[in-house]
Amino acid sequence: MVNYMGLVKRYFEEGGNEKEAYLRKQIEDCGPRNKSFLNHGFEYLCFCGIYELKEITDQAVDQYPLWLRQHGVTYEPLLKAYQGSLKKWKQHSQLLDYAELVEELRECKEVNPTLLNKVQYFLVQEKVHHLKEMDYELRERYAEFLSHEINGKVNQSAYLKEFDRIKLHQIREAAYGPFVGKVRLQLEEKKIYLAYHPDYRIAKKLFNVQNKERLVWDFSLSAEKKLKQQTLDVINYALEHTKTLKELDVYICPLKELYLFCVREKIPALDLLELEQKEKFLMQLHVNKKLMVQCRQIPDRVFKVLFLMAPEISWKANVWYLERFSADETRYNPARIVNRISFLEIRQGRNRDIAKEYLKYQLGVSSCSIQNIFQGSYIIKAFLIYLDGKGKYVDALSGTDIDAYFRLLGEEKNKVETFNDKVERIYAFFRFLTARGYYKKIPFYQEYYRKKAIYEHHNRTVPENTVTQILHSLVDCPEDLRLIYLHLWCLGLRINEVCMIRKNGYYTREDTAWLRIYQSKLRMEKVIPIPMVLYKLMMFYIEKKGIEGNQYVFQNKQGGPYSANGYWHQMVDFCNAHQIRCKDHIFQTHDYRHSIATMLYKYGASIQVIRDFLGHKHENMTKQYIDCIQESIDQSSQEYYESKESLAGEWKRRYGASEE
Secondary structure, eight states: OOOHHHHHHHHIIIIIHHHHHHHHHHHHTTOOOOHHHHHHHHHHHHHHTOOSGGGOOHHHHHHHHHHHHHTTOOOHHHHHHHHHHHHHHHHHHHHHTTHHHHHHHHTOTTSOHHHHHHHHHHHHHTTOOSGGGOOHHHHHHHHHHHHHHSOSHHHHHHHHHHHHHHHHHHHHHHTTSOOOSOOOOOOOSSEEEGGGOSSHHHHHHHTTOSOGGGGEEETTSSSOHHHHHHHHHHHHHHHHHOOSHHHHHHHHHHHHHHHHHHHHHTOSOGGGOOHHHHHHHHHTTTTSHHHHHHHTTHHHHHHHHHHHHSSSOOTTOSEEEGGGSOOOGGGOOTTSOOOEEEOTTOOSHHHHHHHHHHHHHHHHTOOOOHHHHHHHHHHHHHHHHHHHHHTOOTTSOOHHHHHHHHHHHHHSOOOHHHHHHHHHHHHHHHHHHHHTTSOSSOSSOHHHHOOOOOOOOOOOOOOHHHHHHHHHHGGGSOHHHHHHHHHHHHHOOOHHHHHTOBGGGEEEETTEEEEEEEETTTTEEEEEEEOHHHHHHHHHHHHHHTOOTTOBSSBOTTSSBOOHHHHHHHHHHHHHHTTOOBTTBSOOTTHHHHHHHHHHHHTTOOHHHHHHHHTOSOHHHHHHHOTTHHHHHHHHHHHHHHHSOOHHHHHHHHHHHHHO
16 A cells, blocks of 8 residues: 555645645635545645646546545545546646537537536647637537547537537627628638538538538538639639528539549639540449539539639630620620630640630620620630541641531532631631631632622411410510510511510600610610600510610519510420411421511612611612512512513514515
């Protein structure tokens, strides 16, 4: 047996009086306690050479019952009580160094006190001095701690939820601090838990998410920093621009799959994802059909967010989103929005870079309309994709290479006008390449390949019975679709023009109603007379909808112009539902321009008047819209021959006798 009294005597000789007095004071400061608890604990600590309560080790706590047994305490419940008191002294002393943490926890009134104490004990053990230090990795360690301390997953889950509630409290309190600007997640090389977002509104929205795992993002994985930063940028965008958890899921779950795919495939950045990699990404998800459907659109969503949110336009991006460009509004057709131009289909990097140069020139320098540039990009891309397949570079072609491509185009079943348009656009592309120094001169003559177009008139006037069926059925159509149709039928406007009509475009002068519209195709305004009954219908509609100033009359959900394509699809569905057809198709908005032109011509309007009404540049175009011109010519010829002799008969009558 250890000579306890001898040890105590030695401690006194070494200044133990002072140490013991300090130790006893520390124990007494821990609060009222049974005297035997105090004395036994005091003696044991002196025996161990511990004079600071904060120096009590777990080993010392574990061996305390053994020491008590040696000193006559054998009752098991009492042994546990003694051991518990030693633990509390240790905790109390530790809390003296964690006064600020204790104070912060005391402010968490919404947390169950019993559960709060468990968190407090754990945080002290982890040497956490402030609640702001709580992060996901600490949460993981707390879950591990609970697995040893608490029985049952349900109970552990309750303790873990209170841990999250404490963190949410801290985020709320921090929200009233001196934050400047928007609070966003910052990239750190560790796991990030979205429910611990520094923006309290976001953290609160995510607090009750059942599947916590989808909110965990591991940025400690071995991957390029740019990939991680771009992923976090998209996460921040999604958190800031979605209102519901359902909307957030459109980004979060698929984005995590894409991020992990890029990590595995060692892809350095999200915006460098190639077409083959997109396809591989989706193929790896084919086992989970639901997840595959969710992930189908995420690459495009990511491309768009990164392109639109970048500090400067990323001309190197493989997909350009045109809403980022500040082109003159007269170059846009709001009713037929061009959303993006993709270069992903061009696999060869050199050809792709040159295509980007050309499109950058067209968007930034030329005055071409965005719609025209977009349509031309398809022709240039098709040409470059062909070169990819042949292993050739667009800046190193011979006349023979180009001739082979045009011959291939000639074999396709295209209209002459379509073929000539492709030749002209490729020629313009080579003019650009020559100007940039890729060629000394253009390696082909477009005149050699252009085909002679033989005009063939197609009768596209809408039959009267079709119009009658539609007018009788319009009562079943929504009001905005009805009124758009009346503009097509009465005025022969382009569907784009109808969708872009603004409130102040309607006006009256001298008992005549007028409509001022913008022609995006010609990039100029025109003014035409309209029926007074249509004007009154529109005034009633505008007042009912509360449309003001320069707002669009027919609006989409965002207040922009109604979609021309959307209108066409709805009218096709409408005609199908009512079994209405127009010749060999169901419904075409452009056919009503032919109907108006033909009707005006039949009632005596000149070609020039019809040209101005339709908004054409040239009369030859107007003639193509009048479906009765050839009929009028044939009728005039018939009338002439009925009233006159044939040329041969008249010649014989006049000159025949003298010839004989």
